[in-house]
Amino acid sequence: MSSKWWQKAVIYQIYPRSFQDSNNDGIGDLQGIIQRLDYLAFLGVDALWLSPVYSSPNDDNGYDISDYQAIGPEYGTMADMDCLIKEAESRKIKIIMDLVVNHTSDEHIWFQEALKSKDNPYHDFYVWRKPVAGGPPNGLKSNFGGSSWTYVPHLDEYYLHLHSKKQPDLNWENPKMKQAIWDMMNFWLEKGIGGFRLDVIDLIGKEPDHEITQNGPKLHDLLQEMNHKTFGNYDVVTVGETWGATPEIAELYSSPDRDELSMVFQFEHINLDKQPGKRKWDLKELNPYELHEVFSKWQIKLDQKGWNSLFWNNHDLPRIISRWGDDSDEYREISGKMLAIYLHFMKGTPYIYQGEELGMINYPVKEIQEVDDLESIQMYNERLKQGYPIDDLITSINAKGRDNARHPMQWDTQLNAGFSAEKPWLPVHSNYRTVNAAAALADENSLFYTYKQLITLRKQFDVITNGEYQIVETNNPLVLAYQRFDDEEELTVVVNFSKTVQKYKVAQTLAEHEILIHNCPERPEQWHQLAPYEAYAVRRSN
Known part of the structure; x- marks a missing residue:
C-alpha cells in the first residue's frame, strides 16, 4: 500500500531556545541546531519541527510573532535558516516550521x-x-x-486576544489579511521547508460575538482555502494544534479528500489527569485503562478516514516520564521505554520531543520566582487572589507547568550540560551528569537506542504504518495490549503500566512469536507475568 512520506516518518520537535547555544549567550540558536544534525540523523528521524524562530518580543516565547519573514536575532539570521534547511536536507531531514496565524504580537x-x-x-x-x-x-x-x-x-x-493581551487575534474575515498570510506561507514553502505545524489553528474560525472560539462554523472553509492557496501545492506535511477535536472533527481536518491538513494534534489523552470540567492545574490520578480506551478509540475511528498524530510530549506539556511513568533512578529508563513502545507501534505519525529519547524529567521549583512561563505565572497570581494555598499552586506548576519541557537539552557532563558555556536562560536539571546524550550514546541499552530501534522498525514493517488495530484484553486494567495486523503479519504489544509485578492473560500464547523489542534485559520466563513497567512487542506471520 502506498503511503505519503509523512505517514512513515518520525518527527522530532526542537524548542530552539533550549536545544543548543552556539554563541554562548545562554539561548539556543539555529547554528546550534546545525551542530547537532548528525546526532538527529543517527537517531533516524525524518523531520524536525522547530518551535517559532521568527522575530518576537517573546511575551509567549516566540508564539507572539512580530515579523513572519524575519528570524529573531537571538536565533541567528535568515542565512542561518537557509543553511539549516540545506544541511538538514543533505541528511534527508526536512524542516517543519511552527506557524501562528490566529494572532500576532502587538508589536507586529x-x-x-x-x-x-x-x-x-x-x-x-x-x-x-x-x-x-x-x-x-x-x-x-x-x-x-x-x-x-x-x-x-x-x-x-x-x-x-484569546491569549495574552500582547497577542491580538487576526480577523479571518478580512480578504487582504488572508492574502498577506498566504503570501507569507508561500515565502517559506518556496524555501523548501517540509511543512507547517499550525498553532491553535482551530481558533481561526472564531465568532467572538457568539462567544464561539474553537471549531467555528467557517473553520473548515478557511482551511480548505489555505490549502488551495499555499501548502496544497507542495509535497509537505501539515499538522494542526486542535485542543477541542473529537475523532469526528479530526476526520474533517485530515480526510485526504477534503484538502485540509495532513493530521491534527488531539489532546483527549492529555486531559485524562485533570479533574473533569476543571482546568489542567486541577490534578487527578491517571487511570491507565482509560488512557488505553482513548488511544484505541482514535486508532479505530480514524482508520481509513484520516490520520493520527502520536505524542507524549511537546513544549507545552510536562515530561512524560515524570507525568505517567516513574522518574525515580530505579524506574526512569524502563518506564520511559515502556511509554515509547506502547506509543510507537500505533497507526499515525510519532513525534519525539527533544530530550524524550534521553529520559529527561520535570524540573521542580520551590517558589514562583523560579518560573518563566507566562501561563503558569498568570494562573498563580489569579488563584492566589482566590485564596488557593501557595503549596498547592506550586504543586500544580511542578506537575503541569510548561517550563518543565523548556529547560535546556542535556548533552554531556560539561558545564551547563554542554548546552552553553554561559548561564542558560532557564537552568539545567541537576541530574545532567547522568542523564545526557553522551552517556546515552555510550550505553547500547539506553532509552536512546530504544527510540532508534522503534524508528527503524516503523520503516521496516509496513503493518505499523497501514495495518489494522484492535485491543487485546488482558483481564488486568494495568496491563495494556493491542494488535496491529494485515494479511501478511500480526504484531502484539503488551505493556505493564505500573511499578508493581502484574499478572495478565491473553487469548493466545505469545511464546512462539518473534520478539521485536523488549525493555527488560532477559527474555520473559513467564509470558503471563510482567515486571514493573515491562513492555514488549512480538511478531508472527499470518
Missing part, C-alpha cells in the same frame, strides 16, 4: 498600524468591538486567564 507592524486609527487599512486585520455598558463586549475569557478583551481609549474600542 500590522497591529502598530491598526492602533493609529479606525480608518487605517490595517485596522481591520484584527478583531475590534465597541464597549458594551461601559465594559468589554462580552465575557470571553483568555486562555491565559482574565478577559479576552483589552480597551484602547483613543479608539474607544476593545481588541480581541
